[in-house]
Amino acid sequence: MRLTALDEVATELGLRHGQGLAEARAMYPAIDVAEEDPTADRALLEAIADWCDRYTPLVALDGSDGLFLDITGCTHLFGGEQALLDDILLRLFQMGFKVQGAISGSPGLSWAICRFGHGGVIEDGGGEEVLASLPVASLRIGGETIAALNKLGLKQVGDLLSMPRAGLARRFGGHLLLRLDQALGHEEEPISPRRPVALLSIERKLAEAIQAEEEILELAARMALSLRASLEARGVGGRVFELVLFRVDGRVFRISAGASRPLRDPQKIAGLFTERLKSVHDELDAGFGFELFRLNVLQHDLCEASQDNLLGKAEGEAPLADLIDRVSARLGEDVLQAFQLRESHIPERAVFAHPALGHEAETGGKPYPAVMTERERPLRLLARPEPVEAFAAIVPDGPPSRFRWRRVLHDVARAEGPERISPEWWLDQETAQERDYFRLEVASGHRFWVYRQGHYSADYRPTWHMHGIFA
């Protein structure tokens, strides 16, 4: 076992990364060792990234121990770059993290200054000067390249800056120059934010944290009211909303809710969250309260403006869409399903279920595209065909005269069939067998849909399956 991370005391004692645990213990028997847990570290980093959402929506993870924040256009909200950096570092320090931070014109430069310099804000144009005194490792290049550079006596970035570029590229490849250009800001380097940027967003910072569910909902309704003007200006209504709650101690909760049609009405938007809050009730631990709220519109759609009538109710209210929204918000989108048909003869493939949320058919728009079969189909179809013990009365194509399903013996009174359904060779393997379906009525009056897979032959006995139940 080897050491992978050290705290300040251990560093002062002279322990190193990659040192054997036994060796370290022999030097200092009193050291405290905790096993590395990469998943927990990752979760912690993501929690901090969530928390950093309060500064900017563009937060990207950097390796296992860093974060990139794109603060373009955000700094004035916090009183300038220096004030923003101080605020982040102070708050994180109060939470118990030792963090190094830097603000500069390019991600590469910030990375270099954070890890090899002293941090702080670097003004535009000052990058080259700061970078020159840093070791070449600060360029985010591989270990082999660093070793090769050091061998040649190129220890600092400043040494590279004075070298001819052509020679460097020939010797060390284009990657080194790319990194150098990225650090100096000559080359654009995008960061990849963890979450999609909200289309519209509104934020409320509270002087006093709130805990009660009703207060949260009231606030959501008020934010939705402020959002209404922006939605109307764009001529759209929101389809997917997200309420982000920042708890006082830094934990962040995200609650998203979808609507089946574009929404603008603040009461309806708040209504979505009423159901959502009820369903996430146990997970939403208010603790000492929430201090910062944000309402995001993650997805929106065109929405015709409708005029309210004199009673204050808009024309064309859709109670079914409201119901679908409420149910989907409370129980999840997968709970409520609608059906679509598909062109297929295989019974289980001819139909598929999809969430009713966003389903166009019930609004009367889309007709059924696929053609339905004329042959009789059961009311209820088993999720998987179940094996049946049966023998055909008339070989090879007859229905069974009696069969055993779920350990109950049924005597067949009447039978209709067979209806032969061939496998879809372009999806199934070519060895897939044909199915012969029979409608059976047994002596007790139950009606079943049974099929035989394959054909009887001298050396093959096909299997029988129960597939559906008729009324």
Added chain:
Amino acid sequence: MAKHATAQERLFALRETIAKLEGKTPTLVSEEPQGERMAATGKGSRRIALGVDELDAALEGGLPLDGMTEIRTCAMRNAGAGSGFVLALAALIQQQAKAPALLWISDRFSNVEAGLPYPIGLAQYGLQVRHFLHALPKKLEDALWLAETAAASGALAATILEIRGNPSAFGLSESRRLSLRAKAARRPILLLRHASEEEASSAVFRFHAEPGPAAERVLPNGTMLGGSIGFPVFRLTLEKSRNPAPLSFLLEWNSRDRQFCPARQPEPSRLAGDATAHSGPRLPASADGSDRAAALGRLLAFDRAS
């Protein structure tokens, strides 16, 4: 005279209350010719006729559109008949409703046992599948909440709630809640209970459904196609109603015309243990062979042994 009029008034109000409790329209009990007043105050519950006169008479006009109707089966193997009857009722309701959407709230266990509703089969059964929504809640509490919300929203023609057995979480108070919601929103709830016992509930009617042998298919010339399986037939028992005794009947659902009709075959006699009525062997008398051997000896008419 004035005093007499007040007494009349009070008596009348009491009668009206009783009539409401009994679920009848007040006009039925009033002997006095106060028709216009009745029309103003008494709102009868909306009913949908099943189209079979005898049954509609037993149901006092049909299935209530502002209440809960329970359909139960005694075992899971009858799930097909139970679902079939419920869906036939739903098809009838959907045909006449302004909002055609239907919601089927299913029970996970029943889905595993009896299968999921199959849209093509539903369409052939007479339902508009475009307006058919299917819900799969994880817990019974969710299902109850969903049924309540769906009925109260008034957006659906009918809500079908599928439950297995007699769970303690769905007792009298829950069923009362559901039926009150249905009454307030004036939308029907159909409760389908698989494999269940008879249990007190606040449903207006309770049917017990079993499958019956189907009639044969009718050919265009009016004859039957021998050995074919025609429209489904249910053996129904109206267990809870205002009738003094449970009423049994066979009903056929004509999915093409979307209507019920009484099944044509007579109900087979049902004796205990499924024994047949003629227990002896019914062999035909031999026609062209020798007769059976005569009993030996002489037959004497003895007196009863004393």
